[in-house]
Ligand SMILES: CC(C)(COP(=O)(O)OP(=O)(O)OC[C@H]1O[C@@H](n2cnc3c(N)ncnc32)[C@H](O)[C@@H]1O)[C@@H](O)C(=O)NCCC(=O)NCCS
């Protein structure tokens with residue numbers, strides 16, 4: 185069944201008691217101990233990492249209320265995206281992410297051959313995304329960030345989050361010989377404003393995630409925030425520092441200043457778990473919709489943050 189081959193295998197097992205071919209019984213099969221939990225680690229490593237990455241993408245999309253972004257409430261500042269489209273895109277990326285992890289395992293070392301292979305697989309992933317979304321760019325930055333991180337974990341299964349991010353950065357420093365010369369929004373923005381974008385963020389070892397998103401996630405959890413509030417705070421911590429080329433493309437430096445300042449204000453008011461923080465968050469959402477600004481790069485990095493939170497402690 186071709187369509188089911190696109191589904192994350194471990195996730196399917198967990199949620200529906202079905203295997204990838206749609207057959208029942210992984211959890212209830214005869215001969216298994218009655219209380220045996222779903223063992224994601226029994227999956228091949230590459231499948232498990234692809235499951236974690238797709239899960240991070242779906243968790244990011246579902247998280248609400250995110251300022252300007254697609255979430256459970258609606259399409260934010262985006263006219264060509266819906267939550268269902270984000271889900272379809274995330275699921276369609278499973279084979280690409282699995283293939284990237286498998287390639288890293290097979291190649292075994294960080295270097296030009298791995299970078300070249302990941303570039304090829306990344307472009308295939310972009311094609312799968314565009315096919316699933318009818319041409320909408322739902323996850324370009326996420327393929328880039330999660331692809332590098334999945335490969336990094338496949339190279340060293342013992343590595344913690346910051347080691348994984350640093351190694352992903354070293355992969356990103358190699359040139360992709362087949363890189364397209366097409367002008368992207370990110371490139372145009374970098375030329376116009378002289379800022380870095382997705383490429384530089386990765387090459388530096390994801391400082392917005394390691395230095396801001398992940399520490400904030402932990403701080404908010406420790407302070408007693410619920411998991412969705414802790415994740416919203418992590419998103420805000422990333423937004424507060426990122427030169428997000430999505431924001432710059434749609435709303436220029438004025439939009440970027442509004443995103444960064446607004447995110448900082450929510451956090452300084454106590455974060456999304458507090459009444460004062462939520463009031464500021466609502467104000468920020470309205471302001472971003474007015475400016476047509478959407479922190480898509482920060483959303484991709486939140487997915488990277490959620491992936492590292494789980495993969496870093498496997
Ligand atoms: C490096 C990439 C992201 C291209 O970046 P570029 O800035 O030129 O393109 P574009 O504007 O189309 O996309 C940028 C994406 O990154 C996200 N983003 C924007 N700003 C940032 C930022 N500061 N940090 C991180 N992500 C960001 C956005 O959400 C957007 O989706 C990448 O898509 C690429 O080179 N792909 C080719 C295939 C490849 O090598 N794949 C490797 C897989 S590991």
Ligand SMILES: Nc1ncnc2c1ncn2[C@@H]1O[C@H](COP(=O)(O)OP(=O)(O)OP(=O)(O)O)[C@@H](O)[C@H]1O
Nearest residue numbers: 245253254321322323324325326369430480483484
């Ligand atoms: N929940 C989300 N909502 C909206 N965007 C998201 C979300 N999660 C991640 N993103 C990222 O934001 C990017 C979308 O931003 P944007 O619409 O500005 O993209 P674009 O293709 O560069 O521009 P345009 O849509 O104007 O052509 C996606 O590539 C995706 O990586």
